[in-house]
Amino acid sequence: GLSISPLKRINKTINSYAQAKNQEIETLKKNAEFRKDFIADISHELKTPIFAALGYIHTLLDGAVEDKSVRLKFLKRAAKSLNALDKLVHDLLTLNQMESGVVKFNFEVFDMKELLHEVIEELEQKANKRDVLIRYFYDKEKEFMTKADKDKIFRVCQNLIYNAIKYNNDGGEVEVNLKAHKNHISVEVKDNGKGIPPEDIKRIFERFYRVEKSRNREAGGTGLGLAIVKHILEGHKSKISVSSTVGKGSLFSFDLPLEKVEG
Numbered sequence: 001g002l003s004i005s006p007l008k009r010i011n012k013t014i015n016s017y018a019q020a021k022n023q024e025i026e027t028l029k030k031n032a033e034f035r036k037d038f039i040a041d042i043s044h045e046l047k048t049p050i051f052a053a054l055g056y057i058h059t060l061l062d063g064a065v066e067d068k069s070v071r072l073k074f075l076k077r078a079a080k081s082l083n084a085l086d087k088l089v090h091d092l093l094t095l096n097q098m099e100s101g102v103v104k105f106n107f108e109v110f111d112m113k114e115l116l117h118e119v120i121e122e123l124e125q126k127a128n129k130r131d132v133l134i135r136y137f138y139d140k141e142k143e144f145m146t147k148a149d150k151d152k153i154f155r156v157c158q159n160l161i162y163n164a165i166k167y168n169n170d171g172g173e174v175e176v177n178l179k180a181h182k183n184h185i186s187v188e189v190k191d192n193g194k195g196i197p198p199e200d201i202k203r204i205f206e207r208f209y210r211v212e213k214s215r216n217r218e219a220g221g222t223g224l225g226l227a228i229v230k231h232i233l234e235g236h237k238s239k240i241s242v243s244s245t246v247g248k249g250s251l252f253s254f255d256l257p258l259e260k261v262e263g
């Protein structure tokens with residue numbers, strides 16, 4: 001058949017060009033919006049520990065410094081706030097690097113069952129403080145070698161298990177299950193704590209999203225942990241699954257490839 005007329009062709013080109021431009025503008029607008037929200041969120045989150053620390057310091061300067069017991073208490077609290085600030089800035093940098101894609105993943109073969117032992121050992125003290133028991137299960141007959149970024153997966157496990165402790169009740173339990181399947185291994189972190197309401201579940205991976213805002217900030221969280229976890233797992237072409245029941249507890253899990261070892 002005949003080709004379309006030159007005029008129609010030009011029109012078509014102009015239209016698709018305009019469409020592409022519109023899309024570009026929409027993306028730019030969205031990015032600007034995102035940045036604005038992000039900066040507003042960050043400013044708010046930074047202010048909280050800064051104002052707390054300043055409050056204690058000003059009270060000391062206004063005379064409380066004369067009282068020895070108050071002096072120590074307020075200095076400790078100011079230090080605690082500044083520690084939280086430090087952690088927040090560190091997590092922000094990590095998340096920013098992840099979101100801008102400059103983070104390199106260093107894949108290596110390692111034993112997942114050992115890594116989980118290390119993470120649990122590190123968190124044992126925090127669990128003891130709240131009288132929370134961590135139980136760890138895996139089949140001793142099986143292999144759990146995987147190929148992944150070890151440090152980043154350490155961070156993922158640390159975050160999930162620490163959350164399971166933080167959002168548990170005193171005297172609660174955390175169960176870590178490592179399972180081997182035909183081609184992958186799975187890590188499950190289960191707690192019998194507070195649980196997460198269904199409407200919050202899909203939002204907990206957003207930066208600064210907390211189910212109970214002030215209480216969970218008080219718990220020492222930055223609200224960035226799960227956002228970082230999600231990015232790390234994306235870098236492994238994996239993702240996190242959650243199921244939770246309010247008042248009963250939560251289950252977080254993810255998969256990694258099983259690395260077959262010779263012999």
Ligand code: ADP
Nearest residue numbers: 163164167204210211216221222223224225226
């Ligand atoms: P945070 O640093 O505040 O712990 P996260 O990104 O790790 O931030 O988690 C986001 C929010 O998801 C938490 O503030 C908490 O409300 C909720 N959450 C995460 N893990 C659990 C859990 N195991 N049980 C109940 N709530 C949880």
